[in-house]
Structure formats: C-alpha cells, structure tokens
Amino acid sequence: EDKVVQSPLSLVVHEGDTVTLNCSYEVTNFRSLLWYKQEKKAPTFLFMLTSSGIEKKSGRLSSILDKKELFSILNITATQTGDSAVYLCARHDYKLSFGAGTTVTVRA
Amino acid sequence: NAGVMQNPRHLVRRRGQEARLRCSPMKGHSHVYWYRQLPEEGLKFMVYLQKENIIDESGMPKERFSAEFPKEGPSILRIQQVVRGDSAAYFCASSPRTRPIIYNEQFFGPGTRLTVL
Numbered sequence: 001e002d003k004v005v006q007s008p009l010s011l012v013v014h015e016g017d018t019v020t021l022n023c024s025y026e027v028t029n030f031r032s033l034l035w036y037k038q039e040k041k042a043p044t045f046l047f048m049l050t051s052s053g054i055e056k057k058s059g060r061l062s063s064i065l066d067k068k069e070l071f072s073i074l075n076i077t078a079t080q081t082g083d084s085a086v087y088l089c090a091r092h093d094y095k096l097s098f099g100a101g102t103t104v105t106v107r108a
Numbered sequence: 109n110a111g112v113m114q115n116p117r118h119l120v121r122r123r124g125q126e127a128r129l130r131c132s133p134m135k136g137h138s139h140v141y142w143y144r145q146l147p148e149e150g151l152k153f154m155v156y157l158q159k160e161n162i163i164d165e166s167g168m169p170k171e172r173f174s175a176e177f178p179k180e181g182p183s184i185l186r187i188q189q190v191v192r193g194d195s196a197a198y199f200c201a202s203s204p205r206t207r208p209i210i211y212n213e214q215f216f217g218p219g220t221r222l223t224v225l
Binding site for chain 1: 110114131141143149150152153156163164167191199201212214216217219
C-alpha cells in the first residue's frame, strides 16, 4: 500500500498563531496531492497540487508541493478557533490514499 | 447545485442484518468512490464505480460487501450479515467526467454512520 505520512499527529495553538502541517508520500510517480479539512463530518476539499513549487492560496491557507522530496506542506496563518479540525492529505491516483491526519486545536 | 448526498445519515443494525447505504453524486458527476473511516483510523478507499461498472474494488472486503451504481438511481453500498467490526463512517465521493480522472477533485458527502449492535 502506498504510504502517506502526516505530521504532527496533533497540535494545539492559540488564536493568531501560524501552523505548518506536513505530508510526505512514498510513491514517486503519483499525479496529484489533495488536502482536505474534516470537522466531524464530510471532508471538505481545500487544495489540489499537481506541480512542484507552485503555491496555492485560499485566504489564510496556502499549500505547496515538492515532488522531488516527495512532500507537501499546508500553512494556516492567523489561526482562528474555526480552523480547529482534522487536516487530511491524500495521494491521488484516481483513488485517494489518505494519511492519518493532523488534528489542529486552536484555543481562544 | 446540491452536493453529494448520502442517506441515511445514521444507521443502526443488529449483528446479522443487512445494511444498505445510498449515495447520489453531484449533478454532472459520473464517478463515485466509497471510503470507510473506522473509529480512530483514517479514510480508506473501498471501491470506485462508474455508471453500471465497477472500476476498482481492491479496497472492498472479499465477503459480505458489494457495491453498484446503476444506470438510474443512486450508488448503493450493501453490507450483508453485518458484524460489530463494520461499525464505521462510510463516505461517498464523486468527481466529474472531465480531464484525466487523476486531475479531478473528489467531493465528499456527509457520510453514513453505521452502528452495529
């Protein structure tokens, strides 16, 4: 099974902090990597990354992919309590292979 | 444009009963995927279907589980003779039939939480 590893498994921050989430994968010939946010319900799509070195941004969230080193990071700046969730990354090869997720808790 | 719809949202079954989970993809989407999330575990791929075809069922348990996506109507995930270990959240996702499939986002439904007593 192709392995997707996320780190850290969990973290607690205060509002206004910046968090960086990591996702590494083992297969070198994958096509794209996806990030989702899950809050006790359906995973909500955040980003799809296909090209190395191109940052994608959506508000306070941004993500980038390094296909040479086989990893991606998701940044959240100026965190808010509403950012508390599990963040999932998934390798996309028509079916998604998910990491275990990073649980982010933002305290007021 | 309604999102992916799943029903029921919660389903309770006793051991040995059958569970039927339904998924209606987003309008215009012809690819359906089922994933399972066991308690304290990540999402695991189960099966990938297109209309009237099972494309990849490599993640499905070999026994008791089956899936279909008929020409008309929702996709169905069927679990026969349920056991306690089947208790999980079952998510359906859909994607459109545009671009190479590997470049299509998958959009998830709200899930069906199955509890086996």
